[in-house]
Amino acid sequence: MTTRAESADRRSLDNASGFVPEHRVAMGDSAKKLRSVYEQFLDQPDNVVAEVVHGALVTSPRPASPHAHAASALGIVLGGPFWLGQQGPGGWLILDEPELQIDKHILVPDLAAWRRERMPDALEVQRFELAPDWVCEVLSPSTQALDRADKLPIYASHGVSHAWLIDPASRMLEIYRLESGRWVVVGTHRDDAVVRAEPFDAIELKLSALWWSR
Numbered sequence: 001m002t003t004r005a006e007s008a009d010r011r012s013l014d015n016a017s018g019f020v021p022e023h024r025v026a027m028g029d030s031a032k033k034l035r036s037v038y039e040q041f042l043d044q045p046d047n048v049v050a051e052v053v054h055g056a057l058v059t060s061p062r063p064a065s066p067h068a069h070a071a072s073a074l075g076i077v078l079g080g081p082f083w084l085g086q087q088g089p090g091g092w093l094i095l096d097e098p099e100l101q102i103d104k105h106i107l108v109p110d111l112a113a114w115r116r117e118r119m120p121d122a123l124e125v126q127r128f129e130l131a132p133d134w135v136c137e138v139l140s141p142s143t144q145a146l147d148r149a150d151k152l153p154i155y156a157s158h159g160v161s162h163a164w165l166i167d168p169a170s171r172m173l174e175i176y177r178l179e180s181g182r183w184v185v186v187g188t189h190r191d192d193a194v195v196r197a198e199p200f201d202a203i204e205l206k207l208s209a210l211w212w213s214r
Helices: 010-016 029-042 065-084 144-157
Strands: 048-053 056-061 092-096 100-102 105-107 111-115 134-138 162-167 172-179 182-190
Touching (some): 029 048, 029 056, 065 111, 144 162
Antiparallel strands (some): 092 111, 100 105, 162 172, 172 182
16 A cells, blocks of 8 residues: 655655755754654555644545545536536636645645636646635535634635535535635535536536435
């Protein structure tokens, strides 16, 4: 089983984190602790979702089928018109589970998207330092507190302009817009509703496509 340390360039993590090798500078206790957390992050196996949130390592199991279905279906529905420009306006780069290096945090949303004018080309990087324009978190019982209480405020503080929360258990979509540094609920929809959800309101979204059939 591979780990992130076997596939990631440690120097890129050090540089993105504001660190240099220990023999070059004496680090305080807090910096050493954070470096230790990053080392633990890199040592996590690929069968878990690993993140660094407020200086702490957070691991979650790979998502169950309803979670994976919702994220995959949404990526397919949005990818054609908004990423590829098929029967839609294009203008977006949409990625599944990108690793985001935002300040000292490493976050892995289920989906994230950047407007092409901000990221015209896909960068060949291990993780992205440019905060996205939109994120989507698919909620699970084990992660919904983290997604709501920790990750949403971090996204807001770094200027992510839109966020969606999808709850497959309650079959619900929550749409948020950032206004004056705070999240505003734009809409809440559930079950088989057909909605236009910003920032992808150029098309109708059938929520029924997101739910795992029982």
